[in-house]
Amino acid sequence: MKYTTILLLLIGFAFSISAQQTINGSMIHDGIQRDYILYIPAIYDGNTDVPLILNFHGFGSNANQQLVYGDFRDIADKEGFLLVHPEGTLLNGNQHWNVGSFTNGSTTDDVSFTEALIDELANQYAINLDRVYATGMSNGGYMSFLLACQLSEKIAAVASVTGSMTPETYNACNAQHPTPILQIHGTSDSTVPYNGDTWTRSIEDVISYWANYNNCETNPTTTALADIDPSDGSTVEHIVYIDGDNGLTTEHMKVIGGGHTWPGSAFNFPGTNYDINASMEIWQFFSRFDINGTLSVNKFDKRQVIIYPNPTNSKINLSLNFSEELNYELFSSLGKLLIIGTIKTNNQEIDLSNLSPNIYYLKLGNQVFKILKSN
Numbered sequence: 566m567k568y569t570t571i572l573l574l575l576i577g578f579a580f581s582i583s584a585q586q587t588i589n590g591s592m593i594h595d596g597i598q599r600d601y602i603l604y605i606p607a608i609y610d611g612n613t614d615v616p617l618i619l620n621f622h623g624f625g626s627n628a629n630q631q632l633v634y635g636d637f638r639d640i641a642d643k644e645g646f647l648l649v650h651p652e653g654t655l656l657n658g659n660q661h662w663n664v665g666s667f668t669n670g671s672t673t674d675d676v677s678f679t680e681a682l683i684d685e686l687a688n689q690y691a692i693n694l695d696r697v698y699a700t701g702m703s704n705g706g707y708m709s710f711l712l713a714c715q716l717s718e719k720i721a722a723v724a725s726v727t728g729s730m731t732p733e734t735y736n737a738c739n740a741q742h743p744t745p746i747l748q749i750h751g752t753s754d755s756t757v758p759y760n761g762d763t764w765t766r767s768i769e770d771v772i773s774y775w776a777n778y779n780n781c782e783t784n785p786t787t788t789a790l791a792d793i794d795p796s797d798g799s800t801v802e803h804i805v806y807i808d809g810d811n812g813l814t815t816e817h818m819k820v821i822g823g824g825h826t827w828p829g830s831a832f833n834f835p836g837t838n839y840d841i842n843a844s845m846e847i848w849q850f851f852s853r854f855d856i857n858g859t860l861s862v863n864k865f866d867k868r869q870v871i872i873y874p875n876p877t878n879s880k881i882n883l884s885l886n887f888s889e890e891l892n893y894e895l896f897s898s899l900g901k902l903l904i905i906g907t908i909k910t911n912n913q914e915i916d917l918s919n920l921s922p923n924i925y926y927l928k929l930g931n932q933v934f935k936i937l938k939s940n
Contacts, residue, residue: 585642587632592685594678600652601682602628605690606642616646616696617686618851619679619712621705623727624667625659628652635702635726635827637844644848647690651682653704662701662708665733666764675708676715683719695855700724700847702827703757706748707731710771713746714738721856722813724847725749727757727825730766735774743810743858746775747850749843751799751823751836772804772817779809786876788937790898791921794839799823801840803924803937811858818846829899841924842899849926849935870929876937881927883913891929895936898924 588603609615618641622631628650632638641648653660654673663671683697699709699720706728713723714734722745729750730738750768752759761767766774776785790801799822806815820828824836828843853860871884885891885908895904895915903920908929917925917938925936 585638592681594681595674597654597673599654599678599682600628602632602650602652603686604632604638604641604648604650606638606645606647608642608645609647609690611691614691614693616698616851617683617692618646618648618848619683619697619699619701619709620648620650621662621699621701621708622650622653622660623701623703623705624661626702627660631702631705634830634832635700635844636831637848640844640848644852646696646848647686647692649682649686651679662704662711664704664707664711664731666731668704676711679708679712680716680719693855694719695857696721696851697856698722698724698851700726700851701728703727703825706757707734710734713744714740717741717744720744722851722854723747724850726827726843726847727751727754729757729761729768730771730774731764732766735766735770738774738778740778742856743779743813744775745809745813745815745850745854746772746779747816747818747847748772749818749820749828749841749846751820751825751838753799753822753836754825756825768817768819772806772815776806776809776815779806779813779815781806781809781813781815786937788876788924788939789922790840791923792840793899793923797837797839799836799838799840801828801838805937813854813858816850818843840898845900846898846924849933852933853935870932870934872927872934872936875934876939877917878939879918880914880916881936883908883915883929885913894928896926896928898926 585607586605591600656671663673663675699712706725709723710730712720717740724747726749785804785806788803802819804817820838823838826837828838891908927934
């Protein structure tokens, strides 16, 4: 596969080496100019390999729109990963990803383009190739699942927002390793119906497929999250299939009453849920895994922590293998700091009984743990 970079235009804040950069890039692939937007946070220094997130736009949308709609830039600024927004090609006047079904008639090989794009970026930047993730909106979610099936040797985990799997992707899926999956989808989505159709598999089918492929436990844990914004007309259930191969999970955030939208987006389209922030949920999900499965705590910090029970309806206990004091912070799913404290013993208890059922994030040193608070 031969390709060359023909355009690399720095825009935005590329005035100093320490500033974040937004790069409009292009490459020739299969004789076609393929474009992308790369976001590089200011804390990236090129000395340490960092994760890469591929964020695919929806049908008829484009890379720039997905950059601001399904926005990860603030998170990248804090966490240090690179963020690339590939641009689809035209099909009957609409930008698209060739996933079969509603894109039948397309001749574009978007899987090999994605592979070439990953290789191109890895040649230019310090990227941890064990931590390349795919996400996207609608057609971009379909594309992410297609990569999990046909380019799994490059993709560590997938998160789809309002997407699904086409019958072609579903029937010919050939993933080569257990793959962590997060599906975020509204039950009132009128564009990609939650219960499926002849041209798209139901969300239940998709989750069932991956929970089975990943060898997760049959019965999931379901947590009703707090209705933080009653005015949005929707609520969220977090459904988690645990104990998959390599320690991974298959997860579904079911937005009851939600539409064909990106939860937590700054663009308040009808049907948008504001009890969760999809971008934050996706990064917290991705950050737990590499291509080999669950990241061990040793890859983050030599100090080991066991948290139980999790899920919990009242308190959590922290069992530690170290004796020094350590500060901790507990954040809401939207990033609001709720509790701070200091761990002073090897067995520490944190009382969560006053918090509503929801997802929370506990930060201990360099580690972040996801906590599920149930009813």
